[in-house]
Every structure is written in structure tokens, then in C-alpha cells.
Amino acid sequence: MERTIQKSVPVSGGSWVNVDVYGNPDLPGLLILPGVMSDAQSWSSVARSVKAWPSVSVVNRRGRRPSGPLTADYSIGVEVDDLLRVLGTIPEPVSIFGWSYGGLIALLAADEHPVEHLIAYEPVIPPFARHALSDLKDAAAQSNRGRSVEIVNVDISGFSAEHVDVLRADKGQWKALCELAEPLHAELSALDASHPPDVLAGKVERVDLIIGQHNRSIEPYGTSFDRISSRIPTARIHQLDGNGHLAHIEAPLQLGRVIDATAASV
Incomplete structure (x- = not known):
């Protein structure tokens, strides 16, 4: 439809x-x-x-x-x-x-x-992603959305660094992922709480x-x-x-x- x-x-x-x-x-x-x-x-x-x-x-x-x-x-x-x-x-x-x-x-x-x-x-x-909250907080404080994308893919989801490199190579996709990562720390903190x-x-x-x-x-x-x-x-x-x-x-x-x-x- x-x-x-x-x-x-x-x-x-x-x-x-x-x-x-x-x-x-x-x-x-x-x-x-x-x-x-x-x-x-x-x-x-x-x-x-x-x-x-x-x-x-x-x-x-x-x-x-x-x-x-x-x-x-x-x-x-x-x-x-x-x-x-x-x-x-x-x-x-x-x-x-x-x-x-x-x-x-x-x-x-x-x-x-x-x-x-x-x-x-x-x-x-909970405790899903609890171990990554500190690093996500630092990335958010620095407005480093790319770092947040790396954390969610590697440290949380368990994908390889090479997988992140493939994502980063597609500039349009990477930009979209970085935008979606903006609320990531707040969302996962709310989940943990x-x-x-x-x-x-x-x-x-x-x-x-x-x-x-x-x-x-x-x-x-x-x-x-x-x-x-x-x-x-x-x-x-x-x-x-x-x-x-x-x-x-x-x-x-x-x-x-x-x-x-x-x-x-x-």
C-alpha cells in the first residue's frame, strides 16, 4: 500500500x-x-x-x-x-x-x-547498552554524532569497525545516521532509567x-x-x-x- x-x-x-x-x-x-x-x-x-x-x-x-x-x-x-x-x-x-x-x-x-x-x-x-552510556554522554557533550554512530554499531550492536567504515563510505547514509544519533544518549539513558x-x-x-x-x-x-x-x-x-x-x-x-x-x- x-x-x-x-x-x-x-x-x-x-x-x-x-x-x-x-x-x-x-x-x-x-x-x-x-x-x-x-x-x-x-x-x-x-x-x-x-x-x-x-x-x-x-x-x-x-x-x-x-x-x-x-x-x-x-x-x-x-x-x-x-x-x-x-x-x-x-x-x-x-x-x-x-x-x-x-x-x-x-x-x-x-x-x-x-x-x-x-x-x-x-x-x-535494562541493562541493555548500560556499559556504553558514559562514552555516549561524552560524544553527545562534544556534539560528535559520528562517534555516537560508531559506539552504537560497535560497542552496543557488536558490528565490526570495518562495518562502520562501509557505512561511512556512503556519505548520504552516514549523514542520515549521524542525524538519527543526535538523541541517542538521551534515549538509551531513558531506557536504562x-x-x-x-x-x-x-x-x-x-x-x-x-x-x-x-x-x-x-x-x-x-x-x-x-x-x-x-x-x-x-x-x-x-x-x-x-x-x-x-x-x-x-x-x-x-x-x-x-x-x-x-x-x-x-
Whole structure:
């Protein structure tokens, strides 16, 4: 399906959140909530590939253009409130899909807003990335976004320095990554300061958790996934074969098919 509208939703602190809507905006659908180092544009291919819902709304979380700034009171609670405000603008019932940090935000929001179906791809939970916060703080203080990109790829995600060199060689891609890295320290600090309950998504009728095959039981995403799944004993677990954390970029059509498959038994 193609994007039909882009709307702006006012949120706290004078900020705002833009939402890209694909398909029929007047019908219930799927809401996609990206995580860090990601924006609505990077999820456009997945949104276009989803067929099981008549509409797909992709949230461009605060801190990435053209949405508004994080604001001084930023926390994961602010993110939850933003999501609840966006949900108030979308026809019910809504299925929510959260990726990484977005997955945890969606799970926490589901404790405050009734959700029939929640899907999360490799959601993260503390102490994810705690060891890198000091270096990210230094990079942020120096406005060194390139260094932040290096930290998130090498020190957190476990990619090689050569992988970063390949990213840097594409000037357009590197510029985009550096822009996405601007709120990185604040976002991961908010994640680390969060206190998720021992039982997550207790009010959700159906939870589907997806993990990439390459990350199964492997630090940092697989072990974080295991900590999340242990808090949702009723969740159905799905594996995306041949993929890791960046499936929305590397295999968007395959990811779209797996997301569609979760709707079959809703």
C-alpha cells in the first residue's frame, strides 16, 4: 500500500510527533513504533509490504525530523504518553508493532491502553547498552554524532569497525545516521532509567514476539529478548530466519510477511 497522509500530533512540552499513514486512514490498522537510530522513513518499505491490515501508521518519534524535539523532561514515560496520544487519533481496534526500544515503549503503553494485539521485534530492556552510556554522554557533550554512530554499531550492536567504515563510505547514509544519533544518549539513558514491571502486557489479549535468527540467545539483542519474553509467559515466539536486528532495512518484505502472519489468529 502507498502512503496516503502525514499528520502531526501535539505532545507534551510543546513538541509534536509526525505519523505517516499508509492505506485507508479511516479504517483500523497496524501502528509501527520504531526504536533508536530509526525513523518513519526507514520503516516505509515494511509499511508498504504489510497486507493484513487496511491501514498502517508509522510513528516518527520525537527527536527525529520532521517531528519535534525530545524536550528537557524526556523519559520513557514521555514516550509512552506520546504513543497514547497517537493511539487516540487512530480508529480502533489497533494492533501495535514495536521494534527494539519501540517494543518496550509499546509494552509499557499497553498497561495503560487496552490493546487486543501487540507485536514486538527484539524489544530491549535494562541493562541493555548500560556499559556504553558514559562514552555516549561524552560524544553527545562534544556534539560528535559520528562517534555516537560508531559506539552504537560497535560497542552496543557488536558490528565490526570495518562495518562502520562501509557505512561511512556512503556519505548520504552516514549523514542520515549521524542525524538519527543526535538523541541517542538521551534515549538509551531513558531506557536504562526505566523500571519495567515483572509482568508485561498483562492486559493484552495477544502478544507476538519476533526475534531474528542471528540473534537467538546472543548478546545484546537475544539476551534482552529472553528477559522480555520471560515476563510475558503467554507470548507466541516467532523467528525471522536469516536475519538480525536490522531486518526492516535488510529484509523488509520478509519482515512484512511475518508481521502479516501474526494477524491470522487474532
